[in-house]
Amino acid sequence: MAAIKQITSETICKILDWKSVISAVEEAMVNVSEKRAVQNVRSVTQIPKTDNILFAMPGYVNTDKSTALGCKLVTLFPSNAQKNLPSILANILLFNENTGALEVIMDGTEITAWRTAAASVVATKYIRDVNSQNKTLAIIGAGTQAKIHAIAFQQQFKFVKVHVWNRTHEKAEMLCKELQCQSTLHGTIEEYIPFQNVEECVKEADVIVTTTSATTPLIHHKWVKPGVHINGKLWTKSSKNNNRTNSDKNHKLDLITKLGNSYFSK
Ligand SMILES: NC(=O)C1=CN([C@@H]2O[C@H](COP(=O)(O)OP(=O)(O)OC[C@H]3O[C@@H](n4cnc5c(N)ncnc54)[C@H](OP(=O)(O)O)[C@@H]3O)[C@@H](O)[C@H]2O)C=CC1
Numbered sequence: 001m002a003a004i005k006q007i008t009s010e011t012i013c014k015i016l017d018w019k020s021v022i023s024a025v026e027e028a029m030v031n032v033s034e035k036r037a038v039q040n041v042r043s044v045t046q047i048p049k050t051d052n053i054l055f056a057m058p059g060y061v062n063t064d065k066s067t068a069l070g071c072k073l074v075t076l077f078p079s080n081a082q083k084n085l086p087s088i089l090a091n092i093l094l095f096n097e098n099t100g101a102l103e104v105i106m107d108g109t110e111i112t113a114w115r116t117a118a119a120s121v122v123a124t125k126y127i128r129d130v131n132s133q134n135k136t137l138a139i140i141g142a143g144t145q146a147k148i149h150a151i152a153f154q155q156q157f158k159f160v161k162v163h164v165w166n167r168t169h170e171k172a173e174m175l176c177k178e179l180q181c182q183s184t185l186h187g188t189i190e191e192y193i194p195f196q197n198v199e200e201c202v203k204e205a206d207v208i209v210t211t212t213s214a215t216t217p218l219i220h221h222k223w224v225k226p227g228v229h230i231n232g233k234l235w236t237k238s239s240k241n242n243n244r245t246n247s248d249k250n251h252k253l254d255l256i257t258k259l260g261n262s263y264f265s266k
């Protein structure tokens, strides 16, 4: 049997660029919609008595351009943050489609991070009204996904301000400083602003990205502007219940969620 090729994260990082990733993600979405790709629901293995999870995400694509049979294996270990490791680690396996033999193992951690942000960019590009002004981006969270979303969104849009709120405020400050130092790389952005208060952070936002592992509501639907586009896990809370539907019929929200459970509420 032929040797299995291994592609390291160093090689992957040299190859990734935003134009290619955003266009590949858009193409993948079209291929899934037009049934040129098979993307089954991922399987989730929760390790008992922990918050740790192993996801298996198989897929197959067959187009004029390419054919691939693969499976991404992702671990989510939230406590990795305390060990200075990413909480999400991934590997991607590619198989020979005629024999099923494993041919390639590649590091998938960076690919997963970039792919997730690119999916938000594509969703926002199509769903946010093209005539709307995209001046302020609000990011909830200050981890891996927060940073990569801040960078990815400037590839497609011309935000002027980025607001960041995080449970641990110092990390929001650190992220803003880091992004500000690289701001020449991010086009039109004039300011990255850390907020102590979620409502203040989101109230002027044209686009919001939620990138936390929180399992309780962080944003109230009344805090956001009409027409805002929200990517991510959004929980709306009313005084009566804590569910994820918008209970205020006068305040319409179209929700596109990617990182967690998907739903629309009208
Ligand atoms: N990394 C990736 O490639 C992908 C990540 N995701 C999902 O995106 C989310 C974020 O992932 P990632 O950025 O990698 O994670 P990180 O570990 O890098 O960051 C986690 C973020 O969530 C915040 N957080 C955790 N628990 C809570 C809570 N109870 N209330 C409020 N904030 C909280 C943390 O705040 P604090 O700094 O205070 O701890 C931090 O900002 C997760 O749900 C993950 O499953 C989805 C697809 C890919």
Ligand SMILES: O=C([O-])C1=[NH+]CCC1
Residues within 6 Å of the ligand: 055, 074, 076, 088, 112, 116
């Ligand atoms: O889409 C993805 O790759 C993941 N979602 C949650 C963990 C990894």
